[in-house]
Amino acid sequence: MIVIPGPSSLGLGWRIAERLGVEPTPVEHRVFPDGESYIKLTKPVEGEKVVIVQTTAPNPDTRLMQLLLMAKTAKDFGAKDVIAVVPYLAYARQDKRFTELEALSLDVIFGMLDCAGVTDLVTVNIHNEASTRGVEEKHNLRFHNISAVPLLAEYLKKEGFDGAYSLSPDKGAIYIAEAASKVLGGGYNYFEKTRDRKTGEITMAVKDLNIQGRKAVVFDDMISSGGTMAKAVEALTQQGAERVASACTHVLYMPGAEEKIRKAGADPIIATNTIETPFSRVTVAGIIADKLRQLE
Ligand code: R5P
Numbered sequence: 001m002i003v004i005p006g007p008s009s010l011g012l013g014w015r016i017a018e019r020l021g022v023e024p025t026p027v028e029h030r031v032f033p034d035g036e037s038y039i040k041l042t043k044p045v046e047g048e049k050v051v052i053v054q055t056t057a058p059n060p061d062t063r064l065m066q067l068l069l070m071a072k073t074a075k076d077f078g079a080k081d082v083i084a085v086v087p088y089l090a091y092a093r094q095d096k097r098f099t100e101l102e103a104l105s106l107d108v109i110f111g112m113l114d115c116a117g118v119t120d121l122v123t124v125n126i127h128n129e130a131s132t133r134g135v136e137e138k139h140n141l142r143f144h145n146i147s148a149v150p151l152l153a154e155y156l157k158k159e160g161f162d163g164a165y166s167l168s169p170d171k172g173a174i175y176i177a178e179a180a181s182k183v184l185g186g187g188y189n190y191f192e193k194t195r196d197r198k199t200g201e202i203t204m205a206v207k208d209l210n211i212q213g214r215k216a217v218v219f220d221d222m223i224s225s226g227g228t229m230a231k232a233v234e235a236l237t238q239q240g241a242e243r244v245a246s247a248c249t250h251v252l253y254m255p256g257a258e259e260k261i262r263k264a265g266a267d268p269i270i271a272t273n274t275i276e277t278p279f280s281r282v283t284v285a286g287i288i289a290d291k292l293r294q295l296e
Contacts, residue, residue: 001020001022001048001049001050001051001292001296002022002025002043002045002048002049002050002051002079003016003017003020003022003024003025003051003053004024004025004026004027004041004050004051004052004053004070004074005017005024005026005027005053006027006052006053006054006055006063006066006067006070007027007029007054007063007066008054008055008056008057008059008063008066009053009054009055009085009087011273011276012053012055012087012273012274012276012283012284012285012288013053013054013085015283015285016051016053016085016285016288016289016292018285019285019286019289020289020292020293025041025042025043026042027039027040027041027042027070028040028041028042029066031062035062037062037065037066037069039066039069039070039073040073041070041073041074041077044077045074045077045078045079046077046078046079047078047079047080048079048080049079049080049081049083049295049296050074050079050080050081050082050083051083051085051292052067052070052071052074052082052083052084052085053085053087053288054066054067054070054084054085054086055086055087055088055274055275056086056088056089056090056091057088057090057250057252057275058252058253058275060090060091063090064090064109064112067084067086067113067116068112068113068116071084071113071116071117071118072115072116072117074117075116075117076117079117081119081120081295082116082117082118082119082120083118083119083120083121083122083292083295084113084118084120084121084122085122085288085292086121086122086123087123087124087250087272087273087274087275087284087288088123088124088222088249088250088274088275089106089109089121089123089126089127090109091105091106091108091109092106092109092123092126092127092128092131093127094106095107095127095128095131095132096131098197099197106131106132107138110135110138110139110141111139113139113141114139114140114141118141119140119141119142120141120142120143120144120295121141121142121143121144122144122145122146122288122291122292123143123144123145123146124145124146124147124148124249124250124272124274124284124287124288125145125146125147125148125149125176125221125222125249125250125274126145126221127221127222128172129145132145144291144295146284146287146288146291147179147287148249148272148274148282148284148287149176149179149180149219149249150179150180150182150183151272151282151284151287152180152219152247152248152249152270152271152272152282153166153179153180153181153182153183153184153217153219153247154183155270155281155282156184156217156245156247156270157183157184159245159268160215160243161184161215161217161243161245162184162185163184163185163186163215164184164186164214164215164216164217164245165186165187165188165189165209165211165214165215165216165217165241166178166180166181166184166186166187166188166189166216166217166219167188167189167190167191167209167216167217167218167219167232167236168188168189168190168191168218168219168220169190169191169193169204169218169220169228169229169231169232170190170191170192170193170228171190171192173190173219173220173221174188174190176219176220176221177189177190177219180217180219180247184217186214186215189207189209191204191205191206191207191231191232191235192204192205193205193228193231193232195228200225200227202227202228202231204231204232204235206235206239208239209236209239211236211239211240211241212239212240212241213240213241213242214241214242215241215242215243215244215245216236216241216243216244216245217244217245217246217247218232218233218236218244218245218246218247218266219247219248220232220247220248221248221249221250222248222249222250222251222252223246223248223250223251223252223253223257223261223271224252224254224257225254225256225257225260226254226256226257226258226259226260226261227260229246229248229257229260229261229264229266230260230261230263230264230266231264233246233261233264233265233266234264234265236265237264237265243267244265244266244267245266245267245268245269245270246261246266246268246269246270247269247270247271248271249271249272249274250271250272250274250275251271251275251277251279251280252275253275253277253279258279268281270282272284273285
């Protein structure tokens with residue numbers, strides 16, 4: 001097996017290779033002044049199972065292009081399998097046409113990966129797993145989504161959140177709160193979030209959670225502007241929670257997001273290293289390596 005840590009996932013790619021007991025294979029890359037990417041593999045790949053680790057943030061379009069260039073080059077030079085490990089898959093939120101004539105972005109991404117010769121796609125907590133049903137029939141690739149939520153909950157358990165109440169900011173993410181609650185043991189619930197499609201404004205219907213004096217954690221798949229997380233944390237703080245943590249798999253780290261969430265009362269704010277940020281307290285290297293061993 002050849003493991004290539006892509007330009008956006010050098011640290012994680014090396015850690016995955018280490019766990020698999022293989023020497024990582026670097027890729028030569030550069031971005032030209034006009035923004036185009038250059039890619040060159042550094043080792044023959046003929047007949048090999050090639051794993052490319054490349055997350056797609058920040059700069060999703062460049063990171064996707066680099067991924068496609070690496071995958072297609074591996075395919076062109078005879079790789080047996082091309083496994084794309086994309087811990088954070090950009091465009092996954094546009095998994096349906098919310099209004100007429102919109103691009104179905106996630107489907108376009110799957111199609112491009114298929115065309116580039118990707119045989120297996122591994123993601124971590126893709127935005128909505130249900131929306132990927134049928135992808136294997138429509139596109140010629142095998143799809144594997146793994147969850148980092150138990151790891152986040154284990155981390156918080158050791159940080160004094162054992163028995164905390166788990167919440168998701170919307171009904172769609174209730175499965176995340178449920179999975180976390182299996183580790184923390186304090187029960188789970190969800191808020192009802194609606195987002196205005198034009199203005200982006202978030203409204204959160206808050207129910208009485210009887211949270212007075214309790215610890216709570218808001219779990220979500222991702223934080224972008226921080227608006228969703230801040231609203232949920234604020235609701236718990238206002239209802240008298242003793243301590244509220246914010247946990248998610250991917251932090252896009254948009255300007256102002258941290259400030260918003262801290263101001264709402266969250267401490268700590270934690271995430272995984274699917275995207276390396278100052279909040280990356282939990283590594284997904286182990287669960288990805290385990291998945292790759294299953295694909296051997
Ligand atoms: C949406 O459904 C997602 O699960 C997140 O809640 C959302 O993308 C977070 O975005 P923001 O941080 O901009 O509110």
